[in-house]
Amino acid sequence: MNPAPIDHLHADLTAARYRVDVLDGIWGSSAAAALFRGQTLPARRELERRLAVPADGERPVPRPVETLARLFVLGDSVTVADLRGALPATGVQGALELGIVGIVDGDAELGGGAFGDDSRVRALLDLRPYSFVDSLGAGSWWIVSDLGEGALGRALDEDHVLGVGGASMTLSGLMIASPVDSVLDLGTGCGIQALHAARFARRVVATDISRRALALAEFNARLNRVESIEFRHGSLFEPVAGEQFDRIVSNPPFVITPRVDGVPLYEYRDGGLVGDGLVESVVRQLGAHLRPGGIAQLLGNWEYRDAVPASASAGTAAAPGSDAAASGPASGAVGRQDGLERVRSWVPRSGEHALDVWVIERERQDAPTYAETWIRDGGTRPGTPAFDALYAAWLDDFRDRGVTEVGFGYLLFRRPAAGAPTLARYERLDEGLGSNPVGLGDHVAACLDGHDWSVRHDDEALLRATLVYASDITEERHFWPGQEDPVVMTLRQGGGFGRSVSLDTGLAAFIGTCDGDLSVRAICGALAEVLAVDEAALTAELLPSIRSLLADAILLPA
Ligand SMILES: C[S@@+](CC[C@H](N)C(=O)[O-])C[C@H]1O[C@@H](n2cnc3c(N)ncnc32)[C@H](O)[C@@H]1O
Structure with missing residues (x-):
């Protein structure tokens, strides 16, 4: 260049x-x-x-x-x-x-x-300004990528290099931006995650299977005067064999695509494996490339499967040699499987590369809706013979493999700094997020900190500690008309994942008293007296809730 x-x-x-x-x-x-x-x-x-x-x-x-x-x-x-x-x-x-x-x-x-x-x-080429605000401040770049469907006036080419889309911004907003030595951006595309990572990492390695994507990403780095990114060509972890990083970020080509002739293989979204095999493959290999304490953040899709007869699944087995093929029944097509359970089956929890895991499902689509979304995304318009042919291919693939729905969400993995993993969180977030003008990264980091603090403090240590409630917390109370005592109390988190927590009198009073002054034990004692209940029983009831609120950064160590 x-x-x-x-x-x-x-x-x-x-x-x-x-x-x-x-x-x-x-x-x-x-x-x-x-x-x-x-x-x-x-x-x-x-x-x-x-x-x-x-x-x-x-x-x-x-x-x-x-x-x-x-x-x-x-x-x-x-x-x-x-x-x-x-x-x-x-x-x-x-x-x-x-x-x-x-x-x-x-x-x-x-x-x-x-x-x-x-x-x-x-x-x-598409060349447009891109502005953002993250926890390090405001910034602005120019990003070159391939022309979209609108400018082309036709379906996208298979080697299309994606610009900055909604998913890109979701991931960049989720990124924990604390200073580190090294970040790997796997499947860099136009380089957007690598550029964001370069704001907090001393060096970034950006990989892609597409030489065209790498050329555009390198162009973007130069155009924006970012010099700390190294670009490497190759599939998945091949270009970083034997290397470990403090962080890995990836918006991988996770779109589930039927493996039959006539269905375009869009490099930007399709890793070429059967079903959700690409995400599985990334998850299974991550641990070997994270330094102790290192964190990986990805976006992904996972399948929900219904029981299908073994004969129906035989024709669409995973590609030989693929990780999907290697992982046996977990990714096979026989038997009902919940999507989050499926992800759980991919995550190494013991051995040298065991991982902490936190998976958040943000959305779930039934099979036809999923197919329509991604056929449309490639620029093929509904109501055309081409659309119908692709639709049939998708529905056949889902039927043959028993796929009923597809989940989408955020995946976070961490290689424990020492010892065994302690975090295994799989959840569905059906409601909207809180307000996060600088993205979710800081909140995600605060939740990890809260979890770690809780793990380090046994019940006795927790009782000695003092806590505060986060500044974005409010409480809603609902009353029967004319009554003085509330019938429903709910805690609302204004930022982060916008969680709501049902409160009883004891928990509401406890949180309200967490101003960093009294210890947990002192608050429990005082509450037991006011409520005229047994202190030991109240404490035993409150401690699990307190730990859960720490893991959601609703309560914080003072
Ligand atoms: C969804 S795009 C993400 C682009 C960009 N990182 C972003 O967040 O917008 C996925 C990228 O992965 C690349 N890719 C596809 N298969 C790959 C593979 N086997 N190994 C590495 N990268 C791959 C594609 O070329 C594409 O650039």
């Missing part, structure tokens, strides 16, 4: 103020929201209104940011003259050589470099 033209592009994009806030200022927040949904029309209309030729005047010269927005966000063609005005340091020739734009078809016949000011160029 020749860095000089990318540095020129950096200078031009900076000078043009090609930024999210500037674009939002041009077309407004509802057009920006429509763009996020893949709809360009509201933004295009607003830009056209600004650039319209007045009845009695000349065409206004577009500002560089307007040209860049038309070209790269809306997918419109612009003139060579406008592009030159928008990218003065890069130049038109430089932009062509970088591969971010091409001369549109008609003029391409003019041959090497022979284009005029009125020739038109269009984007060959």
